[in-house]
Amino acid sequence: MFLRMVSVGIRAEHALKIAEEYDRNVVTALRTQPGCSFASLLQNINDTTDCISLTIWNTKSDADEYEKSGVFKRLVESLRTFYEESNEWELKLTDDLSIDYTPVQIDPTVKGYDDADTEKKYIRKFNITPYAATVITLSVQPDKTQDFQDIFVTKVIPKFTEHKGFIHIILLRKSNEFNIISFWDETIDFNASFNDQVLRSLTRSIFEMLPSSVQWQVSHKSSKASFASSEEITASVYRCLTGEWFSK
DSSP: OEEEEEEEEBOGGGHHHHHHHIIIIIIHHHTTSTTEEEEEEEEESSOTTEEEEEEEESOHHHHHHHHHTTHHHHHHHHTGGGBOOOSOEEEEEOTTSOEEEEEOOOOOEEEEEEGGGTOGGGOOOOSSOOSEEEEEEEEOOGGGHHHHHHHIIIIIHHHHHTSTTEEEEEEEEETTEEEEEEEEOTTOOOOHHHHHHHHHHHHHHHGGGSOHHHHHHHHTSOGGGOSOOTTTOEEEEEEEEEEEESOO
16 A cells, blocks of 8 residues: 655635545546555644545555556646745746746645555555544654554554544554554544644653654653653544545
């Protein structure tokens, strides 16, 4: 399995319109794209300008072929009218030697994660469009990656599954950086205390595996904020605007 996360800033007031266009253009196109299993558009509930197009592929080669084919570029352009406008301007000298001011385009940021190191037993497909997803990104010491994966199975997954509304969780690795993505139904209430509870529990479980600089930061924080800084551990909650599984 290979997962692509395409992050883009949008104009928040156009969230519903971009969801309709994403469903009409992106989902329709990816439904028949070789190797694509899932596509969804997620919006950050705390920063509504932050959106992620999350797609799941059978292999990295399938995702690479999709990008090489030009379909990805075409789909990116089909949604450009909804993107957040840049504050930067590019100066160009025209043929008649006058100066032309052109706004700099903001292009999506693409990240890809192969689960070859995290074992497919972590992946359980669900036949429901998720209402929400949490994305936690963290780094561990390079020689502690296997230890972290073991902790993920024995301690992290059980902690998530005990919460009402939990649907599914996946772990993705790139070198010593991990992404934990969990999916939830509409019964979950993602308030600040929920986020704090999840981060505190996770940090306690993996404290000795964190980079030494992060351990120092955690040790010197008050008990009310005893998790790592946003530089090292980021946690965001997204609601699913639209999504579809293409293969079961």
